Amino acid sequence: xxxSLVETPTPVVELxxxxxxxxxxxxYCDRAxxxxxxxxxxxxxxxxxxxxxELGARGITCQKLGEAEVMADAGIDDIxxxxxxxxxxxxxxxxxxxxxxxxxxxxDNRVALETVxxxxxxxxxxxxxxxxxxxxxxRTGVTSIDEVLELARAAREMAGVRFDGLMNYxxxxxxxxxxxxLLPKMESEGLKPGIISGGGTPNAFRTHxxxxxxxxxxxxxxxxDRMTVAAGHASWDDCAYAVHVTVISRPRPDLAxxxxxxxxxxxxxxxxxxGDGHGYFPAYAGAKLVKMSEEHGMVDVSACxxxxxxxxxxxxxxxxxxxxxxxxxxxxxxxKGGAFQTFMPIAARGRSQ
Amino acid sequence: xxxSLVETPTPVVELxxxxxxxxxxxxYCDRAxxxxxxxxxxxxxxxxxxxxxELGARGITCQKLGEAEVMADAGIDDIxxxxxxxxxxxxxxxxxxxxxxxxxxxxDNRVALETVxxxxxxxxxxxxxxxxxxxxxxRTGVTSIDEVLELARAAREMAGVRFDGLMNYxxxxxxxxxxxxLLPKMESEGLKPGIISGGGTPNAFRTHxxxxxxxxxxxxxxxxDRMTVAAGHASWDDCAYAVHVTVISRPRPDLAxxxxxxxxxxxxxxxxxxGDGHGYFPAYAGAKLVKMSEEHGMVDVSACxxxxxxxxxxxxxxxxxxxxxxxxxxxxxxxKGGAFQTFMPIAARGRSQ
Numbered sequence: 001x002x003x004s005l006v007e008t009p010t011p012v013v014e015l016x017x018x019x020x021x022x023x024x025x026x027x028y029c030d031r032a033x034x035x036x037x038x039x040x041x042x043x044x045x046x047x048x049x050x051x052x053x054e055l056g057a058r059g060i061t062c063q064k065l066g067e068a069e070v071m072a073d074a075g076i077d078d079i080x081x082x083x084x085x086x087x088x089x090x091x092x093x094x095x096x097x098x099x100x101x102x103x104x105x106x107x108d109n110r111v112a113l114e115t116v117x118x119x120x121x122x123x124x125x126x127x128x129x130x131x132x133x134x135x136x137x138x139r140t141g142v143t144s145i146d147e148v149l150e151l152a153r154a155a156r157e158m159a160g161v162r163f164d165g166l167m168n169y170x171x172x173x174x175x176x177x178x179x180x181x182l183l184p185k186m187e188s189e190g191l192k193p194g195i196i197s198g199g200g201t202p203n204a205f206r207t208h209x210x211x212x213x214x215x216x217x218x219x220x221x222x223x224x225d226r227m228t229v230a231a232g233h234a235s236w237d238d239c240a241y242a243v244h245v246t247v248i249s250r251p252r253p254d255l256a257x258x259x260x261x262x263x264x265x266x267x268x269x270x271x272x273x274x275g276d277g278h279g280y281f282p283a284y285a286g287a288k289l290v291k292m293s294e295e296h297g298m299v300d301v302s303a304c305x306x307x308x309x310x311x312x313x314x315x316x317x318x319x320x321x322x323x324x325x326x327x328x329x330x331x332x333x334x335x336k337g338g339a340f341q342t343f344m345p346i347a348a349r350g351r352s353q
Numbered sequence: 354x355x356x357s358l359v360e361t362p363t364p365v366v367e368l369x370x371x372x373x374x375x376x377x378x379x380x381y382c383d384r385a386x387x388x389x390x391x392x393x394x395x396x397x398x399x400x401x402x403x404x405x406x407e408l409g410a411r412g413i414t415c416q417k418l419g420e421a422e423v424m425a426d427a428g429i430d431d432i433x434x435x436x437x438x439x440x441x442x443x444x445x446x447x448x449x450x451x452x453x454x455x456x457x458x459x460x461d462n463r464v465a466l467e468t469v470x471x472x473x474x475x476x477x478x479x480x481x482x483x484x485x486x487x488x489x490x491x492r493t494g495v496t497s498i499d500e501v502l503e504l505a506r507a508a509r510e511m512a513g514v515r516f517d518g519l520m521n522y523x524x525x526x527x528x529x530x531x532x533x534x535l536l537p538k539m540e541s542e543g544l545k546p547g548i549i550s551g552g553g554t555p556n557a558f559r560t561h562x563x564x565x566x567x568x569x570x571x572x573x574x575x576x577x578d579r580m581t582v583a584a585g586h587a588s589w590d591d592c593a594y595a596v597h598v599t600v601i602s603r604p605r606p607d608l609a610x611x612x613x614x615x616x617x618x619x620x621x622x623x624x625x626x627x628g629d630g631h632g633y634f635p636a637y638a639g640a641k642l643v644k645m646s647e648e649h650g651m652v653d654v655s656a657c658x659x660x661x662x663x664x665x666x667x668x669x670x671x672x673x674x675x676x677x678x679x680x681x682x683x684x685x686x687x688x689k690g691g692a693f694q695t696f697m698p699i700a701a702r703g704r705s706q
Contacts, residue, residue, distance in 0.1 A: 007442045007706045041647060063648045083648060084601040086612075086665050089360045108602050111664040139649050140602045140610050248437040249461050249493045257493050259439075263680050264705055267620035294394060294676055295416045295436060295705065296492050311464040312439050323647055327616050327681070330703050350683050352617055352648065353360045 001340040003333070008246040008314060009260040011325065011332040015341065017240035018048070018222055025204065025221050026056045032208040037061050037080055039199065039219030042323045044348035046074030048222065059102070061199075061217045065093045066351025068103075074347070077101045080130070080197065082167060082217060084112035084140060085119075094119035094127065104128035106167040106197070108142045113154055113161065120160030128164035129155045130197055133182075135174040141167075145182050152191045165193030169217070170200030176211040183212075202231035225322035230274040236282060242316040243279075243325065245297065247309045254302040256309055260317070261292035266324035279317040284309060289317065354693040356686070361599040361667060362613035364678065364685035368694065370593035371401070371575055378557065378574050379409045385561040390414050390433055392552065392572030395676045397701035399427030401575065412455070414552075414570045418446045419704025421456075427700070430454045433483070433550065435520060435570060437465035437493060438472075447472035447480065457481035459520040459550070461495045466507055466514065473513030481517035482508045483550055486535075488527040494520075498535050505544045518546030522570070523553030529564040536565075555584035578675035583627040589635060595669040596632075596678065598650065600662045607655040609662055613670070614645035619677035632670040637662060642670065 003012070029036040038052045039061040049060050049071055059078025062068040068079045077100070084107040085094060097103050098119060105116045105127060113129065120127040131151045134141030142148055148166070155163035166182075168175050175198065186192060198207055199217035207213050220227075223241035224234040243264060249257035265278050278289040278297070286303030297317075301308035309315055319325045326332075327349055334341040356365070382389040391405045392414040402413050402424055412431025415421040421432045430453070437460040438447060450456050451472060458469045458480060466482065473480040484504045487494030495501055501519070508516035519535075521528050528551065539545055551560055552570035560566050573580075576594035577587040596617060602610040618631050631642040631650070639656030650670075654661035662668055672678045679685075680702055687694040 005442070007440075009705055083612075084610075086599055086601045087360075089358070108604060109664050112601065134604060138608070138644070139604075139646060139651060141604060143604055246439055248439045248465065251461060251487060251492075251494060251496055255491065257437075259436075260705070262619070262621065262677055266615070267622070267677070268615065269620070291491070293492060294680075298492060311462050324615055324620070327647075328703060329705070350681060352362055352613070352682070 003335065003340050004314060006244070006333060008244050009264045011241060011243050011329050013223065013332055013334055014240050014338070015334055015336045017238060021222055021224065021238060021240060022052055022055050025218060028205050029216055030056065034207060034213055035215045037197070037215050037217050038222065039063070039082070039217045040067060040071060040348065042219035042326060043222055044326055044346045045344060046071060046076065046347055047344065049074070049076055058215065064351055064353065065090060065097070066353050067348040068097055069093070070348040070351060072097055072101045080104045080106070080217070082106045082169070082197070082199070084108060085115050086112050087115060088118070091115045091118040091122065095122035098123035098125050098127050104130060104164055106130040106132045108132045108140050108151070110151070110154065113151060113158065117158045117160035126160060126162040129161045130165050130167040130195060131155070132167040133178060135168050135170070135172055135178060137169060139169070141169070145178070145185065148182060149185060149189065149191070152186065153189070156191065163191065165195030165197065167197040169198070171198035171203065171207055171210050171213055173210060179211055201228055202233050204233070220322060223322045226275070226280050226318055226320045227270065230270065236280070236318065239318045241322050242318050245315050245317055247311050247313045247315065250311050254300060256287070256299040256301045258297040258299055258315065259295070261294050261296045263294045264325065264328060265292065265297070265317070265319050266321065266328065267292070268321040268324055270320050279319050282316055282318065284315070356688065356693050357667060359597070359686060361597050362617045364594060364596050364682050366576065366685055366687055367593050367691070368687055368689045370591060374575055374577065374591060374593060375405055375408050378571060381558050382569055383409065387560060387566055388568045390550070390568050390570050391575065392416070392435070392570045393420060393424060393701065395572035395679060396575055397679055397699045398697060399424055399429065399700055400697065402427070402429055411568065417704055417706065418443060418450070419706050420701040421450055422446070423701040423704060425450055425454045433457045433459070433570070435459045435522070435550070435552070437461060438468050439465050440468060441471070444468045444471040444475065448475035451476035451478050451480050457483060457517055459483040459485045461485045461493050461504070463504070463507065466504060466511065470511045470513035479513060479515040482514045483518050483520040483548060484508070485520040486531060488521050488523070488525055488531060490522060492522070494522070498531070498538065501535060502538065502542065502544070505539065506542070509544065516544065518548030518550065520550040522551070524551035524556065524560055524563050524566055526563060532564055554581055555586050557586070573675060576675045579628070579633050579671055579673045580623065583623065589633070589671065592671045594675050595671050598668050598670055600664050600666045600668065603664050607653060609640070609652040609654045611650040611652055611668065612648070614647050614649045616647045617678065617681060618645065618650070618670070618672050619674065619681065620645070621674040621677055623673050632672050635669055635671065637668070
């Protein structure tokens with residue numbers, strides 16, 4: 001099948017680059033003595049999760065129960081949910097999962113702990129708990145060592161759960177400081193964490209320098225994007241995911257309109273100081289996706305001179321942040337060496353519950 | 354069914370407010386002598402499109418062929434695609450639609466005109482063409498009166514298409530100026546536009562003051578959102594669409610984390626000067642959704658004092674911009690007078706091709 005016959009906008013994933021990206025991270029983890037537990041939030045595709053495990057990953061990470069359900073349905077049997085679950089509805093679904101897969105859940109509060117414990121009691125199996133601590137991100141995660149100890153003790157004592165260790169995102173210098181202070185205290189109480197889980201693609205290859213992480217959660221590394229390139233984690237050639245679009249209008253000499261806007265690329269901006277605009281055009285490095293409405297992308301082509309793309313021309317765009325883009329399409333295209341392989345459903349797309 | 358049993362995050366649409374919003378716009382159009390052709394990009398739900406037509410709308414507007422296909426499958430038979438279609442794949446699909454519905458397409462260039470003409474010839478039916486002109490938005494739309502005339506003449510002469518009129522977005526003072534200059538020239542060539550289509554919810558109720566529009570394309574008015582409230586188009590009580598979320602963590606006294614981030618709310622920011630943050634909490638007017646990651650929403654609750662929401666509490670959030678949020682969920686909940694009615698698939702979600 002000729003790729004140029006596939007209608008745009010469509011995401012296209014090059015499997016040779018995926019394979020190289022997966023091997024590179026697995027090799028790093030093997031050398032550093034860290035278990036790899038990839039985050040599937042980036043790809044949401046069971047076939048890619050299976051490939052990650054075949055190459056050596058210990059299991060997978062999901063953010064939401066709905067993602068974990070899709071992955072368990074596809075036969076993945078070792079899943080960390082790196083997200084607090086709260087309420088009886090979540091407990092019932094977690095119990096269902098725990099009966100067919102090894103489940104762990106991270107959390108930072110007592111209500112979430114009770115939710116997991118209820119699930120474990122319903123399932124008749126203990127569910128592993130990781131206590132999340134914050135290293136400055138200002139998101140979930142307890143903010144003091146006393147709170148870590150309190151939740152770990154509660155997990156040790158509560159029926160239905162098992163204290164399995166700690167979780168942090170993103171791993172940074174502060175993570176190391178906290179652990180140096182925390183770990184001796186935990187050991188003195190017999191609460192040595194079996195797992196210390198850390199995450200974040202941009203600094204992934206420096207994890208071992210920053211903190212004694214035993215399991216690494218990374219997602220974006222499978223595809224890479226404009227942000228991971230800007231962070232120095234990858235080059236353009238390491239970007240496996242591009243959206244193919246078509247120029248639908250050239251209303252002015254300096255402006256090209258493409259058939260993809262915020263409903264394709266999301267509105268995620270680059271971090272301050274790392275570039276403006278909403279994507280990178282490998283064939284037109286001077287073109288800038290300066291503005292979007294929902295279905296229109298406004299491309300400043302003034303730096304392209306006479307070589308600017310024409311109406312009807314197809315372009316490849318590497319998005320700022322690939323994860324939300326992955327969540328906007330029901331399927332994508334796999335290529336290998338540039339040749340069409342198959343359409344692939346993004347099975348866990350939109351599983352935000 | 355108890356609404357509180359439905360898992361979060363989930364969008365909930367209150368039909369009583371929808372009905373009032375639809376009637377208000379239809380009444381305005383009836384009084385102003387303008388035909389209403391609602392844009393379904395906001396709701397993407399055939400049942401709501403049918404209700405718009407029952408209340409008096411002439412037909413619907415879609416941005417993408419995939420949306421039009423869903424609506425035609427549901428029996429809608431008068432559709433404007435307000436978007437240039439380019440290429441043989443689009444021509445084939447448009448031809449398929451033209452065989453079962455009255456189709457019109459807007460465009461601003463010759464390649465798109467040839468695509469529509471090809472579709473009309475394949476279908477064996479003329480397809481109506483609206484020439485889009487720009488009134489300062491810098492998106493699609495020709496930027497000179499000469500180009501309008503040129504495309505209109507080409508449409509008149511080309512087999513497979515019929516010149517039906519003009520299109521503009523958004524309608525503003527410049528729209529009126531352009532039309533005052535353009536219309537006499539068109540009439541002198543026998544090119545009087547049968548349809549002058551204008552769009553945009555924020556200024557919808559002033560359309561008749563700004564330009565001689567004959568058909569109005571509006572989308573957001575069905576639900577409203579933080580942007581239309583900020584623009585003075587609606588009040589909070591006119592907002593029919595809210596996302597129900599749960600507080601999953603309270604890591605600090607000033608911070609609540611909800612189970613919804615940019616994969617629920619999108620990252621669309623408010624226009625400059627109209628407010629920061631990513632949503633409005635009707636029950637906690639002082640709460641601010643200051644930051645999001647993909648699945649976490651960081652809510653500054655410092656202004657809520659002792660009344661701040663607790664872990665496990667469910668909250669309603671009115672998003673900044675409802676259209677991209679609508680595009681992120683596969684289904685939502687209809688309520689009437691606050692009581693659960695049904696789950697409703699968002700059938701045209703993700704139809705970006």
